[in-house]
Amino acid sequence: MTPPLLEIEALRIEFPGEDGQLVAVKGVDLAVEPGEVVGLVGESGSGKSLTCRAVMRMVPEPGSIAAGAVRFDGQDVMALDKKRLRDFRAHSVGMIYQNPFGSLNPVLRVGAQIAETLKVNRGMGREAARKEAVALLDRVGIEDPERRYRAYPHELSGGMCQRVMIAIATASSPRLMLADEPTTALDVTTQAQILKLLAQMRAEEGMAMLLVSHDFGVIAQACDRVAVMYGGHIVETGPVETIYHEPEHPYTRALLNSVPELDSAGNVRRRAALAGHPPELSEVIPGCVFAPRCEHARQDCAGIAMRLERVGPDHESACPVRPYAGAGARGAAKAARVEA
Amino acid sequence: MTEAVVTEGTRKSGAHLLEVESLVKEFGLRRGLAERIARKEVAPHRAVDDVSFALDRGEILGIAGGSGSGKTTLARCLIRLIEPDGGAVRVDGIDIRAHKGAELRELRRRMQMVFQDPYASLNPRMTVGAALHEAGRVHDRPGAANEAAFVSRLLGLVQLTDRIASRKPRELSGGQRQRVSIARALAVDPELIIADEAVSALDVSVQAQLLNLFLDLREELGVAVLFISHQLAVIAEVADRIAVMRKGRIVETGPTQEVFAHPKDEYTRALLRAHPHPDPRMRFAA
Numbered sequence: 001m002t003p004p005l006l007e008i009e010a011l012r013i014e015f016p017g018e019d020g021q022l023v024a025v026k027g028v029d030l031a032v033e034p035g036e037v038v039g040l041v042g043e044s045g046s047g048k049s050l051t052c053r054a055v056m057r058m059v060p061e062p063g064s065i066a067a068g069a070v071r072f073d074g075q076d077v078m079a080l081d082k083k084r085l086r087d088f089r090a091h092s093v094g095m096i097y098q099n100p101f102g103s104l105n106p107v108l109r110v111g112a113q114i115a116e117t118l119k120v121n122r123g124m125g126r127e128a129a130r131k132e133a134v135a136l137l138d139r140v141g142i143e144d145p146e147r148r149y150r151a152y153p154h155e156l157s158g159g160m161c162q163r164v165m166i167a168i169a170t171a172s173s174p175r176l177m178l179a180d181e182p183t184t185a186l187d188v189t190t191q192a193q194i195l196k197l198l199a200q201m202r203a204e205e206g207m208a209m210l211l212v213s214h215d216f217g218v219i220a221q222a223c224d225r226v227a228v229m230y231g232g233h234i235v236e237t238g239p240v241e242t243i244y245h246e247p248e249h250p251y252t253r254a255l256l257n258s259v260p261e262l263d264s265a266g267n268v269r270r271r272a273a274l275a276g277h278p279p280e281l282s283e284v285i286p287g288c289v290f291a292p293r294c295e296h297a298r299q300d301c302a303g304i305a306m307r308l309e310r311v312g313p314d315h316e317s318a319c320p321v322r323p324y325a326g327a328g329a330r331g332a333a334k335a336a337r338v339e340a
Numbered sequence: 341m342t343e344a345v346v347t348e349g350t351r352k353s354g355a356h357l358l359e360v361e362s363l364v365k366e367f368g369l370r371r372g373l374a375e376r377i378a379r380k381e382v383a384p385h386r387a388v389d390d391v392s393f394a395l396d397r398g399e400i401l402g403i404a405g406g407s408g409s410g411k412t413t414l415a416r417c418l419i420r421l422i423e424p425d426g427g428a429v430r431v432d433g434i435d436i437r438a439h440k441g442a443e444l445r446e447l448r449r450r451m452q453m454v455f456q457d458p459y460a461s462l463n464p465r466m467t468v469g470a471a472l473h474e475a476g477r478v479h480d481r482p483g484a485a486n487e488a489a490f491v492s493r494l495l496g497l498v499q500l501t502d503r504i505a506s507r508k509p510r511e512l513s514g515g516q517r518q519r520v521s522i523a524r525a526l527a528v529d530p531e532l533i534i535a536d537e538a539v540s541a542l543d544v545s546v547q548a549q550l551l552n553l554f555l556d557l558r559e560e561l562g563v564a565v566l567f568i569s570h571q572l573a574v575i576a577e578v579a580d581r582i583a584v585m586r587k588g589r590i591v592e593t594g595p596t597q598e599v600f601a602h603p604k605d606e607y608t609r610a611l612l613r614a615h616p617h618p619d620p621r622m623r624f625a626a
Binding site for chain 1: 613
């Protein structure tokens with residue numbers, strides 16, 4: 001069997017706090033196969049964005065990777081020196097963020113920013129870089145690329161800026177794209193276009209992707225596999241279809257039952273909502289991090305280690321209680337909504 | 341429909357709780373250099389363009405639309421946070437544009453707004469209890485004389501414990517803060533809550549709690565809600581009727597179920613098509 005393209009092992013990310021280190025990511029294992037799209041879904045503070053950033057060793061200050069391994073194509077990313085890290089960031093992975101305006105230089109024309117990437121990363125000459133940049137703009141679906149090449153970021157819509165970011169991120173044909181909430185700031189119609197564009201790039205280039213989102217809808221549209229994060233841990237992972245229809249972990253179930261759905265129209269009634277809120281960084285919860293909000297929590301839940309265990313083909317859950325084992329499809333859960 | 345508790349005393353026969361008629365708001369655009377040289381006028385931008393709708397007591401009306409569609413401008417015009425340029429906004433038949441001073445204040449009391457960012461709408465130096473009590477006192481609400489009981493009732497309505505009263509906004513979670521914003525709106529006994537993206541910034545598990553809360557409040561207090569959101573699925577969860585806005589106009593309106601099942605306008609159809617369904621079997625056609 002070929003090794004995975006990206007392998008994260010026992011990743012731990014810490015932030016300095018007033019009394020000792022605060023642990024934001026608490027031992028995450030994750031693998032992305034070549035050409036595979038893996039989703040990281042979770043609520044605020046779950047550690048999904050940090051996990052994504054750790055792949056490029058770009059954890060924001062004052063946070064740091066305290067332990068764990070990141071391997072890309074067999075090479076240890078944690079051990080790379082400055083120059084090789086730069087090469088790795090330039091050629092092997094591309095990254096797009098939530099706010100495309102924030103990632104582009106407002107006083108440079110967008111074409112020049114793409115061309116710069118090509119000159120620095122691919123050693124292209126001026127004219128070649130210009131031509132290639134126009135071709136890239138065309139490929140990411142920007143109409144009239146010659147004219148848009150000369151536009152400044154503020155002259156473009158959010159969706160177009162995100163397309164420019166995708167053009168820059170894919171300029172050196174990376175084998176892995178890191179996408180951190182790439183459509184969250186966009187209108188729903190633009191979001192659909194960007195998701196289609198990412199799917200198309202994947203089909204054409206065989207590019208793998210790690211997609212971070214709080215929105216299970218976005219994850220479901222784009223991913224093969226998904227890892228559900230909560231309180232710094234991956235609580236469940238599996239094929240996206242399995243996770244949606246037959247989630248094992250009580251948190252995954254509660255999360256999916258909370259997702260608003262169009263089908264609710266005309267049938268206005270209360271949802272079986274999860275009480276409380278996701279844990280803050282400063283909260284230290286012994287044992288299972290979800291236990292305080294979990295309706296199936298038992299006394300020994302405070303003593304368990306958060307460890308993913310196999311519960312089905314390519315399906316792992318960190319809940320040893322397994323209240324939904326063999327419960328089958330989640331359709332029953334929808335019916336269990338509290339009657340108004 | 342829910343059996344709403346209607347405050348009969350203030351009701352005028354036949355009038356809707358809220359009636360908006362041909363509302364218009366224009367923003368003047370600055371002339372660029374070319375226009376100034378050519379001495380050309382620039383047509384103002386119509387952020388709200390001839391919008392009419394009505395809302396009854398205890399009803400939840402969703403307003404949907406993309407960014408720039410005029411949803412928020414419309415909401416702000418309703419309570420005259422910004423001054424409309426034309427049309428009428430009537431509360432129980434009384435035109436809000438025709439009044440000022442104490443009468444306007446009374447009309448505004450009856451329509452309270454809840455914003456997306458509760459952190460920005462709460463005074464960071466005031467305890468939750470003090471903020472809630474102040475609202476009730478300013479509008480001279482019955483029961484406001486007894487601060488503890490007044491605050492406790494409001495916190496109860498939004499399903500928070502009394503302990504919250506002594507906290508400051510920064511000590512609360514996002515969901516708790518938004519509950520406090522809603523409690524502050526309820527402090528003045530409004531008949532209508534205008535919720536402008538009030539659940540959009542919250543985590544989905546907390547969002548579901550707040551959506552339930554709006555339904556509870558409608559049932560317990562008979563309050564009507566104008567529920568503004570860019571997410572159609574969120575509107576589907578709470579709204580009886582929906583109005584879809586695009587470029588300042590309402591392009592389609594009707595019972596939520598009907599509009600979603602048989603959208604007539606092309607823009608509504610585009611919004612529905614673009615909705616990312618959480619079921620992977622319902623992916624967009626590639």
